[in-house]
Amino acid sequence: MPSLSDHFEFETVREVPESHAWTSLDDHPSGEATGHDKLPLISLSNSSDDDDNTKFLLRHACQHFGVFYVTGHGISTNLLSELELQTRRLFSLPTNQKLKAARPPDGLSGYGLARISSFFSKLMWYEGFTISGSVLHHARQLFPDDYFRFCETIEEYGKEMQKLAEKIIRLMISSLGVKEEELNWSKDLSGVFQLNSYPACPDPDKAMGLAAHTDSSLLTILHQSGTSGLQVLRKEDGHGPTRWVTVPPVAGALIVHVGDLSHILSNARFHSVLHRAIVNRYRHRYSMAYICGPPPEVKVKPLNSLNESPVFRPMTWPEYLSLKGKLFNQALHSIRVTSDDEKFKFMHGP
Numbered sequence: 001m002p003s004l005s006d007h008f009e010f011e012t013v014r015e016v017p018e019s020h021a022w023t024s025l026d027d028h029p030s031g032e033a034t035g036h037d038k039l040p041l042i043s044l045s046n047s048s049d050d051d052d053n054t055k056f057l058l059r060h061a062c063q064h065f066g067v068f069y070v071t072g073h074g075i076s077t078n079l080l081s082e083l084e085l086q087t088r089r090l091f092s093l094p095t096n097q098k099l100k101a102a103r104p105p106d107g108l109s110g111y112g113l114a115r116i117s118s119f120f121s122k123l124m125w126y127e128g129f130t131i132s133g134s135v136l137h138h139a140r141q142l143f144p145d146d147y148f149r150f151c152e153t154i155e156e157y158g159k160e161m162q163k164l165a166e167k168i169i170r171l172m173i174s175s176l177g178v179k180e181e182e183l184n185w186s187k188d189l190s191g192v193f194q195l196n197s198y199p200a201c202p203d204p205d206k207a208m209g210l211a212a213h214t215d216s217s218l219l220t221i222l223h224q225s226g227t228s229g230l231q232v233l234r235k236e237d238g239h240g241p242t243r244w245v246t247v248p249p250v251a252g253a254l255i256v257h258v259g260d261l262s263h264i265l266s267n268a269r270f271h272s273v274l275h276r277a278i279v280n281r282y283r284h285r286y287s288m289a290y291i292c293g294p295p296p297e298v299k300v301k302p303l304n305s306l307n308e309s310p311v312f313r314p315m316t317w318p319e320y321l322s323l324k325g326k327l328f329n330q331a332l333h334s335i336r337v338t339s340d341d342e343k344f345k346f347m348h349g350p
């Protein structure tokens with residue numbers, strides 16, 4: 001299994017070593033979005049909770065794309081630039097300094113390889129930093145003499161993200177005709193930060209930035225530095241051949257991924273979409289994700305007011321994360337209610 005000792009100084013290598021050479025990058029053709037594949041761009045600037053047009057667009061995006069851009073989100077350009085600056089600052093530290101804040105083997109927070117590395121025999125062209133809970137502890141480990149600005153930026157961004165996530169989730173739920181009250185925990189969302197770094201790579205056709213996955217969140221709000229790299233797996237026009245479609249940075253827009261928990265809440269009307277990050281020959285790329293989930297004790301299950309039989313079993317976020325840690329991209333499928341469960345309910349009651 002890959003470990004932190006597999007870290008190396010990406011900037012110093014002239015070719016992709018065997019340990020990082022992937023053969024599966026061409027599993028599907030890759031390209032720019034065209035025609036019907038163009039990702040939805042939704043403005044939130046004038047949307048109140050009863051804005052039917054925004055809800056219609058959101059519902060369409062969540063059902064047919066699983067990913068969309070939002071503008072009019074209210075996050076200032078200054079804050080986004082500062083976040084990017086602090087992210088660059090973190091990853092530019094010498095490796096031994098970053099390793100002082102290494103994520104422990106079973107821990108949630110800290111610096112490390114992609115968490116999904118254990119499912120692959122090759123390593124990714126990637127370094128990540130996860131912040132769950134207080135940022136202060138990590139900031140002190142990383143920047144012992146000068147951690148104030150880092151903490152301040154993460155805290156300020158966290159507050160803004162929580163407000164934005166709450167707004168989008170409320171709109172998504174009410175776009176399904178479900179009363180907000182059913183989600184009585186929507187004001188207590190929890191959030192995890194994921195800072196991602198993809199150094200420039202001498203042979204990008206051989207290296208994988210972040211392998212294909214769906215997010216285990218309700219939704220993930222992503223800001224990418226000005227370099228392309230994110231791709232989503234799409235079927236052309238919803239039913240044609242499958243291909244990797246690039247999601248380029250759009251000035252002023254944030255990207256929202258529908259996570260597995262929204263897939264569950266919506267009883268599979270909304271789709272968490274497979275996505276990955278590829279790397280660039282010349283440019284070091286960064287992305288900053290706010291991973292938003294329900295309060296840890298809440299059992300997430302298909303919404304009652306959808307009035308249909310639930311196709312997923314109830315599960316808390318921590319339980320789902322632990323399942324994902326074992327089954328990776330099969331986790332969602334594994335909690336689908338099977339016809340055997342239905343038979344059991346029929347014979348023994350719910």
Ligand SMILES: C=C1C[C@]23C[C@@]1(O)CC[C@H]2[C@@]12CCC[C@@](C)(C(=O)O1)[C@H]2[C@@H]3C(=O)O
Nearest residue numbers: 114115116130192194213214215216217291
């Ligand atoms: C809350 C979480 C979701 C995540 C695993 C984690 O515990 C913290 C990091 C998240 C992340 C970010 C990069 C991609 C991803 C698949 C990974 O390896 O770590 C996601 C995880 C996820 O959404 O399942």
Ligand SMILES: O=C(O)CCC(=O)C(=O)O
Nearest residue numbers: 194196215230277287289
């Ligand atoms: O870097 C990216 O664009 C993708 C990051 C991502 O998928 C994640 O943080 O979950």
Ligand SMILES: [Fe+2]
Nearest residue numbers: 213214215275
């Ligand atoms: Fe992701």
